[in-house]
Amino acid sequence: MRGEDTVRLRPPRNAVDERAVAWWRSRLLAGTAAPVAVLAALGAFLGPARPWLLLAAGAVAALGLACTAVLPSWWFRVHRWEVTDEAVYVRTGALWQEWRIAPMSRIQTVDTVRGPLEQTFRLATVTVTTASSKGAIRIGGLDHELAADLAERLTALTRATPGDAT
Known part of the structure; x- marks a missing residue:
């Protein structure tokens, strides 16, 4: 109940x-x-x-x-993401939906990647690495400027969050 x-x-x-x-x-x-x-x-x-x-x-x-x-x-229609002061949330998948949540205290690195095709479309992928055995969380298909701002924001949030990211 x-x-x-x-x-x-x-x-x-x-x-x-x-x-x-x-x-x-x-x-x-x-x-x-x-x-x-x-x-x-x-x-x-x-x-x-x-x-x-x-x-x-x-x-x-x-x-x-x-x-x-x-x-x-x-x-x-199904890929969604959000960053709050507490965590990064990502939902992916069409048939098998996967929800991933990374608390700020668990984030180890934040990377931005722009492959050749992404550069053509002015997009980028933000990768949030944690100590999870499931692997990194990727937010693909973001505007490249938004991705840079997001990486900067996540870096500031993780720096200000207590914890050891392990």
Whole structure:
């Protein structure tokens, strides 16, 4: 039975940047193009296996295009993040949703990463490392200026929070 003062976990308030949808689509297209190109090239050179290789290339291309059309918009709707004075909250996942909470006292490092595609879309990923065996918490798809401000804020908050981050 729930008491009157029970605290319920609520969804984090912030969505990733809308440009993350295009970034995710680009990543999915690149990930689809590579195996399709290999299968098509093999099909061009291996006569006896040509029909099967080209069929496989078409199937991979169709699946990749379907994923590219559907998944990024879905991810945008479910990926959420928030930073409070006490913790970093992240919710990710479409079918299997994962909620991660990192108390400020447990944060060890805060990093900002901008890969080539992220730079193209003016996005960045903030990585919050803790002593958790689950690994770091990543907030991808953030505007690069917001990510820099967030890293600065997290650094200040963790410095001001008592604890040993272990």
